[in-house]
Amino acid sequence: MKKYTERELLRIAKRFHNTKRTYLLVDPLQGKHIPVNPSDAMDMLHSLGELVKKSYGESRLVIGFAETATAVGMAVSEVIGDDCVYIHTTREDIPSEAYWIEFKEEHSHATDQKLAASNLKKWLSKTDTIVFVDDEISTGKTIINFINQLRIYYPEISEKKLVAASIINRVSKENNEKMLSLGIESIYILKMDETDLTEYVKKYSICEAQEYEDNADQTACDEFVCDTGLLDPRLGVNTGDYRNNCQLFARKLHSFIDLDKTMGKVLVLGTEECMYPAIILGKMLQEEFNADVYTHSTTRSPIGICQDADYPIKQGYKIKSYYDSERSTYIYNIDKYDLVIIVTDSKLVNPGETNSLIEVLKREGNNRIVLYRG
Structure with a gap:
């Protein structure tokens, strides 16, 4: 399994008119914002899947985060196994779905997220481990917000192993301890310091698309x-x-x-x-x-x-x-x-x-x- 460096996985951009977090981590291999060779993208995404499978291969439910981690989550799920259930959060309206779990992604340009939940109880009953997949985790707030909402409707997840999988993990020691206290373990390709890059991106003079x-x-x-x-x-x-x-x-x-x-x-x-x-x-x-x-x-x-x-x-x-x-x-x-x-x-x-x-x-x-x- 290939190991990846910060140089391979990270570029830093400046958000346009977002005062909550002025910088954006851009992964050149992810196939989202920057054109990439699709085989290189899939190799990197599957590398995260291999890490997850090695430690949490028993999981039968993988939840990806929209918008940028929809493919990351699926790639992780397919490495774990064909009988896994994969679902990702969404910001879209889907009239056929009547039951949603809603939560906030506080730093985002579009803060509202939701998960279709009509079949969630059935899926939860068939796994002892739930893997949540994002492209990068910086503070852990989004996944904590989400899991807190899930606990309200599905208290049984307190008996499950909860895993936060990401390409990049920038969670501080203090925030990681908070996640662990809530039963959330972490796994990632690349560990970095939780550095506030607000000052770093001030040097860029940007214009709108x-x-x-x-x-x-x-x-x-x-x-x-x-x-x-x-x-x-x-x-x-x-x-x-x-x-x-x-x-x-x-x-x-x-x-x-x-x-x-x-x-x-x-x-x-x-x-x-x-x-x-x-x-x-x-x-x-x-x-x-x-x-x-x-x-x-x-x-x-x-x-x-x-x-x-x-x-x-x-x-x-x-x-x-x-x-x-x-x-x-x-x-x-x-x-x-x-x-x-x-x-x-x-x-x-x-x-x-x-x-x-x-x-x-x-x-x-x-x-x-x-x-x-x-």
Whole structure:
């Protein structure tokens, strides 16, 4: 199992207009804000899974945190075992789900989080260990808030082993002792000091991501809906079923577009919480066609743009969300590709939400764009 360094896993950016925490930890291997080789992303995510499996392989329930850790959580769950249940928190409205556990992510730009709970009691009864997965844990407040809410409705979790798994752990000794007192153990790839980076990011002079300009003449693209719909981990999935579902979804792209070894440089772009299917598709294109593939996804996070050499986010656009046309979302560090495949599980069909992303991709020289819905 590969060991990772701070240099490999961490870049520091400045949040745009967030006074609660002015800095943002950006992981260049995670496949979220920065384009990355999908195999490199999956290798890193699976490394966390291997650590968790070694110490907590008996777990049969893994809970990931939206938005950035949805793929991290799934990768951990699939290493533990196909019979694991995987579910991640969400900020989306899902009318079919009537029962939610709500909690706060205090430092975030969007503080409200929730977990679909209709089947939670059943899943809790089948595991003695619950693994909570985030990309980074700095103070432990979010996971403590969440577990405190869970205890109100499910007092039986006091009898469970609770595990906070993350790529980066910056929890201080004092906060770690607090977590342990609440029965929460920690496991991670990289341990760092809990340093307040507020002063560090003051040196960066940032601007807001550029607002897209609606240009109807520039927004055409091919759009396909796969007859194998993507399962929804927001509602909970069997890990083996979801992995197989995403792999079948990836393979069925063949029936819509010509894929060959001359496809050139390819971007597979996820949308917000829908990250794992994009990484799976990107990895398949690499392995089957030896293509030069990159993956990342759109995000709710407003990150400042800066041209300093050591700054990770040098370009970005503010666009309409694929899940709510009244909500803004962002895409960063767009490059020029021979083919862009947008992967989404959004059921919203509104020209505004597709047009804004396609317009900014075309503005950066991307002329062959495919929208692939699952």
